[in-house]
Amino acid sequence: MSEAASLPANTTLTKRDLFYTSHDGLTLYAADYGPIDSDTVILCMHGLTRNHKDFEPMIEGLGLKARFISVDVRGRGKSDRDPNGTTYQPPFYAQDMATLMAHLNLDKVILIGTSMGGLMAMLMAKAFPEKIRGIVMNDVGPEVNPAGLKRIAGYAGGNEIFDSWGDAAAAIGKTQAGVYPDYGADDWMAFARRTCVEQADGKIVFDYDPVIVKGMGSTTPGWRVNFAMWRVFAAMKSIPLLIIRGEWSDILAKKTANRMLRRHKNSALLTVPNRGHTPFLDEPHSLDAIRDFIRSLGSA
Structure with missing residues (x-):
């Protein structure tokens, strides 16, 4: 197929349970939706305190004949918790995604990452860009607004x-x-x-494991961290990118989103009205933009 086709109206997506083992022995979970033989495979990665169920309204709303794999990052949902609490950090999460892709023999995927999941997508694109067909980054970027981090730290954990x-x-x-x-x-x-x-x-x-908040790091990242993350972002330049931002987001500042758009020549920006951090991705604006973006990537 040349692009992700639409499902017939009123189609109920099949949901399959996936379990796999991380490099350090944790049993991790992902939910697998849609036709298993689809040419279009979309890996969905949630935010800090959420889980795979966050993406179910989006998957249903898109109505695409594509395979969606929505994960429970370690310490969330049906995935094991880290007994030491030391690996609740994006580099470990990204490593788990590489393990999952190898477990499923996935050569190429489209990434949809919300907040923390978007940071994971950046690291994955840096580590193995040849396996990434396109990326949707939901309300996050290489520079994170400290005000939003402080707000999240106030209720997470x-x-x-x-x-x-x-x-x-x-x-x-x-x-x-x-x-x-x-x-x-x-x-x-x-x-x-x-x-x-x-x-x-x-x-x-x-x-989720309340210990996950310890992996957030500082709520006021210094210039060295921001500089390093912009370098990671620069490494994504060959991968098509859709940036989604909530109109009132306190995590992804408007100026940061515009800077991302200027620096990445194959990117587009959607600002979702009447939303803060984060758009849920089931809004009509979000569904239209994501559907069009996925179809623009063609077949694997």
Whole structure:
């Protein structure tokens, strides 16, 4: 096929469980959707405190006859937690993605990375650019706004325990209201169901290891870090890039997004209205841009 075709209307995507072993012996998980023999394989990588379920609304909304592999990064969801908590850092996450690709014998993939997942995509493009057909970076860049990092550090890594799903949804709505101002009660409940898990005792907790926040590093990256990340970004110049930014993002500044656009000659920028950090990628603007971008890449 020359491009990713559309699925028939009202098609229910098949979801398959994938488990693989990391270089240091952890059992890691990914969800595998769509036709397994598709020429178009899209690897979806979530943000710091999220998991593979974040991408299910996007996958359904795109309606493409493509294979989507959405991961639980180590320490999240169904993936093992690091018993020492020392490997919760993007270089280790990127190494896990290379292991997953080798496990599945994937020669080329399209990357969609949200926030932390976008940083992973940058590192992967630096390490093995020949395996990357294109990249969608969702609300992140080589330079991260310290204000946004401080905000995320303020709520990530907590040990909140909720008595009910309603309590969990209300708490999430309180912290994320500025990101998704048009969300209602049903949206926050769906958000909670994707982000949290019910324990054996019926209590609701966030579905990640609280230790992950230690891998964030400084919330005020110095010039050396920024310089190094711009060097990594420069190495992506041969790979088509779609940059997505929330209109009110406190992580990806407007000037940084525009600088990325100027420096990468094969890139495009979408600003999603009425969104902070991060767009959920199920917005009509996001779906249209991602669908067009994937189709522009043609077959593998």
